[in-house]
Amino acid sequence: MSAHQLAFLVLGVLILVSALMVVTVRNLVHAALFLILCFAGVAGLYVLLQAEFLAVAQVLIYIGAITVLILFGIMLTRKITGGAQPPLASHWKAAGAGAGAFLLLLLYVAMTGQWQVSDQPPMDSTTTLGLALVTRYVLPFELASVVLLAALVGAVLLARDETR
């Protein structure tokens, strides 16, 4: 087993275990912490794939911003800050069976499907990404700003003080 494979194995276990902990752990702050671990593992996978930019973006956005906001939200919601929440909803058996079946299907697909593997060597990823975003994919890139604007308007609308 090469060092590369070993690293992948370790990261894979880390991601899966922490993801499992996110949904089973009873304390919401702990769940958020495991979420960080999970995101960090994904960032590690990106490094293994030589996609450094994605890795850093993953840390910067998912760990540095989104999870902080999740923690912020948890801490502002007084009732759920300390107390343990019931970890499983009432329909967990059916949901578990559904998710399990979906997992099996995806495993089957991932094992048997023929992936389209690029024969080109990996390129300078930040430059490539940047160029793609302003040339070929400039439209989705710009549309994303409309998504953000709509989300912003909606979030302010739903969250702002009723009396004002």
Add this chain to the structure above:
Amino acid sequence: MEYVVMAAKAVVVFALVSGSMPFIVWAERKVMADAQARIGPNRVGPFGILQSFADALKLIFKEDVVPTGIDKRIFYLAPILSIIPALITFAVVPYGGPDLKLFGYPVGYVADLKDVGILYVFAVTTLGVYGIVLAGWASNNKYSLMGALRSSAQMISYEILLGLSIMGVVIGSGSLSLVEIVQAQATPYFGVIPGIWLFAQPLGFLIFLIASLAEANRVPFDLPEAESELVAGFHTEYSSFKFAMFFMAEYINLLTLSGVITTLFLGGWLGPGVDRFPILGVLYFSVKTVALVYFFIWLRATLPRLRYDQLMRFAWKVMLPAALINIFITAYWVAR
């Protein structure tokens, strides 16, 4: 072999950075004392220079008070989470040029992440917030929690500015690598003025300076630990060595930010004669960084703390538009 060299460099830099921390604390106390017409520490060692070491010994031997009703694991984790990001940022900050070689290996920096460089700095800096947020939450103390909340809102707001303000530098240098950003500052303007980004990007420099103060929780942005309002905020309940770790993290952050600003805006290791004697670069870098540290201490002695709503309004309504304008101007200037 390459990895061995890198590890060796990392150890040396790590030692130097953490080793300089007691002296920064001492310097801060001395400068503050000067500014307030006091004498400051003067008992331990010449000019009281060993005061910080005495304090450190005292802290380590003090009783470690652990409050009741806390989340123990997170309570212990928080100081560690706050010191690690502070330490690993320096890995990409170049303190000497690529010509600085020892036994044929470049030793001017620990690593040069060509593709991500400056983004790595930001990614790691943002992790620092977790130490504070988790400390505040785990302490089971409402002042600590408020400090944590303030800190997370403050850091997220100013992180955006941190990123936007250096866009001008990145566009101008055409690279994210810190080494290349420094190299881009080598050509003087009109043949005489040093080509550092401070002169071409005054607005970006100002915004970055202010935002990095906020990221480091320094005065006037030290709301997460405002003594007068929050009884020291997130670290109220911390004592002994765990408190020392927060304390260390704060000063190492100060040093790191000074190093980053030096690199981005003040030409890093560049200075007269560096091309012939690359070792001079380390000296130039150190001098610039120490000058910035002095500047930050000076600010602390001068400015009062902002109010929370002022802090937020300032970030979103003043600094953000200014940073965007800076980007547009730079982009136009570069594309022209």
Add this chain to the structure above:
Amino acid sequence: MTTTWRELGYLTPELVVLLGAAAVLLLDLFLPRGRRRVLGGVALVPLGVALGWVLRALWAQSGGPSQLHKVFGALLLRDPYSLGFDVVFLVAAILGVLLSLRYVEREALPAGEYYALTLFAVFGMMMMAMSAELITLFISYEILSLAVYVLAGIARGRAVSAEASLKYFLLGAFASGFLVYGIALVYGATGTTVLYDPLGQSASTISGLILERGLFGNALLLAGLALLVVGIAFKAAIVPFHAWVPDVYEGAPLPVTAFMSAGVKAAAFAAFARLLFGGFRNLGEVWQPVLWVLAVLTMVLGNAAAIRQQNVKRMLAYSSIAHAGYLLVALAAYTARDVAIGSVLYYALTYTAMGVGAFAILLVVGQEGEANQELSDYRGLASRHPWAAAAMGLFMISLAGFPLTAGFLGKFYILNAALRADLDGLAVVLGLASVVSWYYYLRVVWFMYMTEVPKAAVRPISRATSLGVAVAVAALLVIALGVFPSTALAVAQMAGHTLLPLGY
């Protein structure tokens, strides 16, 4: 690769709507609180301008050869197909805004955000109908979704509205996840996200690569397609991805329900047809049976649930599920593509007219805080308010599919497509389902015309001009599409043909 001003010109209606949204948001900032009712009128302007542009473009092409432009590489296609769906979205939005004018004021909803989000949603729909590339499709889908989630919960004072928004958002986020996962798998199997190239210039598209590399049985591709179908079926309210529909339709403010039942569904079907008939047309044998099953389930369950409702709003919600089933029948008729796509477009337009019309009458009869929506509130409506009753009756018999109404012809064309594709079984189910639907549609008519109500219990109705205009427009559309279908149908068929490969 560069995008010229000319190319941007093809996006005129979309850009007008987007600028309109920005204008509404900015105006909201500067208008004093009491003057904000004009914002609805402001929102109508870009919608009207866009509709005019679209109709003119369609008109110009209806006689001669259809024009097809690629915008931004091959990410967007400006073809009669997208223009045709734009008509549906814009009509739904204009009617929706007309319904809202009085409602927003009465319920004290935040006008600026309300109309801006409506325009954002329309923009998302229009982009969705044009997308010929999966990433663009996904982002347009998100623009639409986010705007509608918020619209559903915009009446924050009412708990049901907040609940509707939350439910829709949580389930919708899940559906988006499926869509993205599907895109990832399809990309993994083909190495591209471009669906197809109607001009046949590029072979590195999903449809081209399926043929070229023989990816018919590729597990990745099939799983990806399945996940894409799930993601879109959720928005189209297709059984078994419909669980959110009744609660959200009932909880959302009425004008929003009207707008989303027509617009969001049409957008989902626009993307659905582009996806299946464009990108995955060579896998027709695979997806046709799936659609067959989904169509039967949707028609049966939608109608069965609608029968039991006493609340008219909820009844219309369930019946809209049934109508999604009818549209699915047309999609399943893929061997008769040349008529199937046109019939989807035609039915989407007719459903918009009659569905939004019916919701408009709910607003006319309904009272503040969404009261008066039980069947019993329609007792003796005919004798009290004959015009309202007549309009409601028209919408009901059209929804039921009676001759000389738009609903009849819409179903007729779908049946025609199904029979031409040898889907006899599906056609029979559609017929039976329609007969079942007569029961609950005609029950409303029966309550209005055949029952009396004591004088004391008579309640006033809303007489706002904007509502009257909306009802009149919808009723005229229903009659026009039912009696003089030829122009609209010809345009729909022409639009449908642009989705087909060259030389089909």
